[in-house]
Amino acid sequence: MTIEEANIREEVLLICGCDVTRCMKCGKCSASCPAYDEFDIKPHQFASYIARGDMYELMQSKTIWNCLGCFACVERCPRDVRPGKLIDGVRQAAVRRRGGTHLQPEDIPSRIDPDTPQQLLMSVLRRERK
Amino acid sequence: MQRIGVFVCHCGSNIAATVDVAAVAEAAKSQPGVVFATDYTYMCSENGQNLIADSIKEYGLTAVVVCSCSPRMHEATFRKVADKAGLNPYMVEIANIREQCSWVHKDTEIGTPKAISLMKTAVAKVNLNTPLQEGESKVTKRALIIGGGIAGIQTALDIADAGYKVDIVEKTPSIGGRMSQLDKTFPTLDCSSCILTPKMTEVAQHENITLYTYSEVESVSGYVGDFTVEIRRKARYVHEDICTGCGLCMTKCPSKKAKNEFNRGLNTRTAIYTPFAQAIPNVPVIDTEACIHFRTGKCGICAKNCAVQAIDYEQKDEIITEKYGAIVVATGFDLIDLKPFGEYAYNLSPDVVSSLELERILNAAGPTSGHLQRMSDHRQPKEMVFIQCVGSRCEDDRRGKPYCSKICCMYTAKQAMLIKDHYPDVNIHVFYIDVRTPGKAFDEFYRRAVEDYGVDYIKGQVGKVTPQADGTLLVHGVDMLDQKVVEINADMVVLAAAVEPNPDIRKLATMLTLSIDNNNFLNEAHPKLRPVEAATAGVFMSGVVQGPRDIPETVAQAGAAAIKVVGLLAKDKLKTNPCVAQSDELYCNGCSVCQNVCPYGAISYTEKEVRDHGVRDTRRIAQVNPALCKGCGACSVACPSGAMNLKGFSNRQIMAEVDTVLCQ
Numbered sequence: 042m043t044i045e046e047a048n049i050r051e052e053v054l055l056i057c058g059c060d061v062t063r064c065m066k067c068g069k070c071s072a073s074c075p076a077y078d079e080f081d082i083k084p085h086q087f088a089s090y091i092a093r094g095d096m097y098e099l100m101q102s103k104t105i106w107n108c109l110g111c112f113a114c115v116e117r118c119p120r121d122v123r124p125g126k127l128i129d130g131v132r133q134a135a136v137r138r139r140g141g142t143h144l145q146p147e148d149i150p151s152r153i154d155p156d157t158p159q160q161l162l163m164s165v166l167r168r169e170r171k
Numbered sequence: 172m173q174r175i176g177v178f179v180c181h182c183g184s185n186i187a188a189t190v191d192v193a194a195v196a197e198a199a200k201s202q203p204g205v206v207f208a209t210d211y212t213y214m215c216s217e218n219g220q221n222l223i224a225d226s227i228k229e230y231g232l233t234a235v236v237v238c239s240c241s242p243r244m245h246e247a248t249f250r251k252v253a254d255k256a257g258l259n260p261y262m263v264e265i266a267n268i269r270e271q272c273s274w275v276h277k278d279t280e281i282g283t284p285k286a287i288s289l290m291k292t293a294v295a296k297v298n299l300n301t302p303l304q305e306g307e308s309k310v311t312k313r314a315l316i317i318g319g320g321i322a323g324i325q326t327a328l329d330i331a332d333a334g335y336k337v338d339i340v341e342k343t344p345s346i347g348g349r350m351s352q353l354d355k356t357f358p359t360l361d362c363s364s365c366i367l368t369p370k371m372t373e374v375a376q377h378e379n380i381t382l383y384t385y386s387e388v389e390s391v392s393g394y395v396g397d398f399t400v401e402i403r404r405k406a407r408y409v410h411e412d413i414c415t416g417c418g419l420c421m422t423k424c425p426s427k428k429a430k431n432e433f434n435r436g437l438n439t440r441t442a443i444y445t446p447f448a449q450a451i452p453n454v455p456v457i458d459t460e461a462c463i464h465f466r467t468g469k470c471g472i473c474a475k476n477c478a479v480q481a482i483d484y485e486q487k488d489e490i491i492t493e494k495y496g497a498i499v500v501a502t503g504f505d506l507i508d509l510k511p512f513g514e515y516a517y518n519l520s521p522d523v524v525s526s527l528e529l530e531r532i533l534n535a536a537g538p539t540s541g542h543l544q545r546m547s548d549h550r551q552p553k554e555m556v557f558i559q560c561v562g563s564r565c566e567d568d569r570r571g572k573p574y575c576s577k578i579c580c581m582y583t584a585k586q587a588m589l590i591k592d593h594y595p596d597v598n599i600h601v602f603y604i605d606v607r608t609p610g611k612a613f614d615e616f617y618r619r620a621v622e623d624y625g626v627d628y629i630k631g632q633v634g635k636v637t638p639q640a641d642g643t644l645l646v647h648g649v650d651m652l653d654q655k656v657v658e659i660n661a662d663m664v665v666l667a668a669a670v671e672p673n674p675d676i677r678k679l680a681t682m683l684t685l686s687i688d689n690n691n692f693l694n695e696a697h698p699k700l701r702p703v704e705a706a707t708a709g710v711f712m713s714g715v716v717q718g719p720r721d722i723p724e725t726v727a728q729a730g731a732a733a734i735k736v737v738g739l740l741a742k743d744k745l746k747t748n749p750c751v752a753q754s755d756e757l758y759c760n761g762c763s764v765c766q767n768v769c770p771y772g773a774i775s776y777t778e779k780e781v782r783d784h785g786v787r788d789t790r791r792i793a794q795v796n797p798a799l800c801k802g803c804g805a806c807s808v809a810c811p812s813g814a815m816n817l818k819g820f821s822n823r824q825i826m827a828e829v830d831t832v833l834c835q
């Protein structure tokens with residue numbers, strides 16, 4: 042694990058608030074995942090990849106773009122690892138590294154659809170401004 | 172003034188590495204009352220003990236302070252030494268300079284002053300100690316076993332064989348427990364009833380054993396050696412002493428739709444019933460909710476048919492009171508509720524069954540007479556899926572348990588092999604997380620399922636079981652080793668559900684002041700060194716009530732519990748702890764605060780005439796029953812007038828300790 046990967050890992054764990062050491066490799070997440078076949082790295086592998094610090098591989102995976110965010114895995118994981126959140130965290134770390142994605146509050150009014158619910162705006166803002 | 176000796180232990184390097192023991196002994200010499208102080212490598216060794224005993228005699232010591240490990244470890248040892256040397260054992264105080272000092276600090280700069288401070292505190296206390304006398308209490312030579320599963324049965328037999336009287340209280344109409352519901356048992360595949368029934372009969376015939384089935388413990392009072400227990404004998408509506416067990420009533424009973432609990436609800440039974448053919452006692456009970464007579468006042472067929480007039484619809488619950496010296500809790504377990512596991516379709520399809528239901532299906536006396544069948548259409552399944560760890564190892568406390576249930580890996584291998592033996596054409600797939608088979612001949616047993624019987628083990632949990640229109644069950648999972656989705660059209664799915672302690676244990680724990688863990692398993696007095704004793708003296712445990720285990724382990728533990736009971740019952744008298752509470756009648760104003768906080772019900776009140784400054788007065792005064800008091804000290808803290816004192820830990824003694832710590 043490079044220093045950069047260690048930093049990314051820390052960032053991902055901060056974003057998702059998950060504890061990867063709790064994973065017992067039961068595979069329940071993968072078995073619950075409707076997009077399993079579209080993934081190169083499977084949901085149950087995320088905890089060990091992150092534990093090892095193989096962050097570049099995760100960031101280059103197809104998984105982070107194919108995950109539906111349905112959180113079936115989060116709901117079903119018996120150890121409360123919440124792999125869907127891990128995937129979400131890696132995706133955000135990847136997005137941030139592309140640059141220029143930070144949303145500023147003042148940019149919002151010009152971009153939004155008037156029907157967009159207020160909660161969505163708040164949650165996007167909270168997420169992207171970390 | 173006391174003549175105090177202070178003995179500082181090195182505990183090898185356990186204490187000496189972080190505490191300058193010589194400095195502690197030196198500092199002791201200038202403490203009030205101290206006439207002798209020394210240090211030694213191992214105070215608990217024979218030489219160390221002799222050193223204390225000799226010094227008591229040589230310096231005429233009236234009190235001793237040992238600076239060593241926790242009093243839990245060696246207080247009893249050093250009290251014995253004092254006793255032998257002619258000193259009242261309660262004149263010994265321990266300063267814990269190991270667990271509370273050397274083990275928690277890294278350097279001598281902190282360790283030594285703290286050890287000195289602990290030593291001074293103990294000296295301050297022992298200056299106020301007074302000799303205390305242990306009392307004696309009698310031992311009722313009879314034991315009570317709560318729960319008549321294999322654990323309770325074996326414990327009772329072992330105690331009874333040693334020559335003591337034993338009563339078993341069993342909640343259901345028959346003894347036998349879960350083991351009577353099993354078909355064959357791992358690892359030797361002997362038939363469960365064939366090995367259990369002889370033991371049940373032995374219990375019934377043993378001259379030292381009294382059975383109270385269909386009964387429950389109503390209340391418990393008293394203490395080790397002398398418990399008083401009220402037992403509710405629920406009305407059977409059949410006289411146990413008259414019934415011959417012919418079973419005619421059961422064949423005649425027209426109410427046949429009651430859920431058969433013994434078969435886990437897979438079929439029905441009559442309103443008057445015995446749970447199974449080999450039930451002990453072989454005396455039916457009437458389920459009043461199902462009985463036509465109790466619902467409408469009509470019927471009465473069973474009574475009419477009973478040749479010996481054993482049936483009595485007017486029978487009432489009966490409460491009996493009995494005295495016991497020891498109590499063993501053996502209330503066993505059940506499987507967790509499977510309803511919250513929606514993804515496995517347990518509620519949706521009768522062909523998704525629990526492991527215990529499968530035991531009944533495989534059993535010749537079960538709902539399908541031992542034929543492997545789907546409960547929906549009575550077809551023999553061709554494709555079967557077993558799902559392991561259902562609700563075990565699960566942090567989600569809304570539906571699961573964090574522990575491994577320990578027995579399911581083994582019984583699944585057993586069930587798979589039993590099925591393959593009779594139906595070689597059935598394909599069996601087992602979805603597992605880990606296969607856990609430690610134990611004598613256990614892993615070989617599981618490997619036999621794979622290698623000789625071709626059972627297909629798949630590493631990975633199942634995501635979903637979906638009932639299909641054609642009556643099959645689509646099982647969707649992944650094989651984590653191949654990284655492939657596995658979909659199986661199963662005819663039957665078996666869930667290895669987590670075990671949990673019988674929920675009754677909560678009520679019993681309150682009655683017996685037992686401690687239970689987060690999962691409702693009983694806590695032992697010490698997890699390693701006192702594994703069958705509860706923290707409450709005189710109460711023991713046996714079987715799954717303490718934690719998941721199989722039959723061999725249960726039987727071994729039952730023997731261990733029995734020998735502990737026998738050891739207790741063999742004594743004629745027990746020594747009682749003299750460190751009990753005592754109220755000072757001049758201070759007590761009868762406010763009842765102490766009675767409300769006492770967890771052991773040891774406090775009562777009397778009207779007493781007292782003389783206060785020459786004035787005669789009748790007052791309500793607290794009285795402590797020393798036999799019930801456990802010396803917890805709750806009352807002495809709660810008493811607003813400072814009237815309540817714990818002997819050996821009086822308010823003055825404790826304040827002296829506090830003052831010493833604070834004034835340094």
Ligand SMILES: Cc1cc2nc3c(=O)[nH]c(=O)nc-3n(C[C@H](O)[C@H](O)[C@H](O)COP(=O)(O)OP(=O)(O)OC[C@H]3O[C@@H](n4cnc5c(N)ncnc54)[C@H](O)[C@@H]3O)c2cc1C
Pocket residue numbers: 317318319320321322323340341342343346347348349350353355356357358386387388501502503504505526527530578582585673675676679713714715716720721722723725
């Ligand atoms: C599906 C399955 C298959 C198994 N297969 C095997 C096997 O092949 N080999 C093996 O070694 N082990 C097997 N086991 C484990 C075995 O069943 C247990 O180890 C054993 O039954 C434990 O016995 P016990 O007496 O502790 O508990 P239990 O058998 O549960 O007995 C407890 C008794 O206490 C009674 N009781 C409960 N509450 C009260 C109360 N308040 N008052 C009075 N009585 C009360 C209950 O009615 C019951 O009779 C299997 C378990 C399951 C679930």
Ligand code: SF4
Pocket residue numbers: 070073074075076077084107108109110111112113114115124125128
């Ligand atoms: S959140 Fe993503 S990884 Fe989790 S189950 Fe849904 S699609 Fe699969």
Ligand code: SF4
Pocket residue numbers: 063064065066067068069070071084085088117118119120121122123124
């Ligand atoms: S469900 Fe949870 S514990 Fe199981 S493999 Fe996935 S992340 Fe790990």
Ligand code: SF4
Pocket residue numbers: 420423424425426442443457461462463464465469470471472473474
């Ligand atoms: S009286 Fe009740 S138990 Fe007896 S035969 Fe009628 S229904 Fe059955």
Ligand code: SF4
Pocket residue numbers: 559560561563564574575576577578579580581605606607667
């Ligand atoms: S014994 Fe096996 S099936 Fe049962 S909880 Fe433990 S690992 Fe799971």
